Amino acid sequence: MRLGIFGGSFDPPHLGHKHLAEKFVKICELDSCLIIPAYVSPHKHRTDASGVDRLNMCQLLFNEPHYEVTDIELKRTGKSYTIDTLESLVKSHPDDKIILSMGTDMLTCFTSWHRYKDILDLCDIFAFARENGGELKMHEYVEKNLPEYSDKIHIFAVNPLEMSSTEIRDLIEENADTTGYLSEEVRKYIDDRGLYS
Secondary structure: OEEEEEEEOOOOOOHHHHHHHHHHHHHOOOOEEEEEEOOEOOOOOOOOOOHHHHHHHHHHHOOOOOEEEOOOOHHHOOEOOHHHHHHHHHHHOOOOEEEEEEEHHHHOOHHHOOOHHHHHHHOEEEEEEEOOOHHHHHHHHHHHHOHHHOOOEEEEEEOOOOOOHHHHHHHHHOOOOOOOOOOHHHHHHHHHHOOOO
16 A cells, blocks of 8 residues: 655645645555644744644644544643654555645755754655746755665655645634635634634
């Protein structure tokens, strides 16, 4: 089975996340895609919604058969490193091929990640590159910094939906329309609980 990992802070989970996850599932021909909200991402310093709220919102957004939202990192109650999650998943899914998704910003600092070589020993990486030259820059980065792993890092150009969680939180705080940014279910959840206001 081909198992994808799609992680993030999801603060909040938005339609841009869904768009990229759908591309990930389709291009990598995944049988299942794990949606993994981070407890505290080592690359970010804070979140605005609790782990439970972010998990619940992910369940609302990714409510389709090929997605599975998991609290594997939230249960760790500490900084969540990708290698810890991968080692746990390899034990629970020993026969699966695991593919980790990441964006350009993550791949270009990948060699600074905790035990990054061990990560590449356990899984392949699917990296989203922005169209208009992003793919070429990422290939050059891999050739320069990770040449021995070039067969495990797959780079695909995608046209992402231009949105950020920070901008969406600002819209919510202003009580502005988030149509096209958030699903109706996620916006209702946010409003019902007074998140980001």
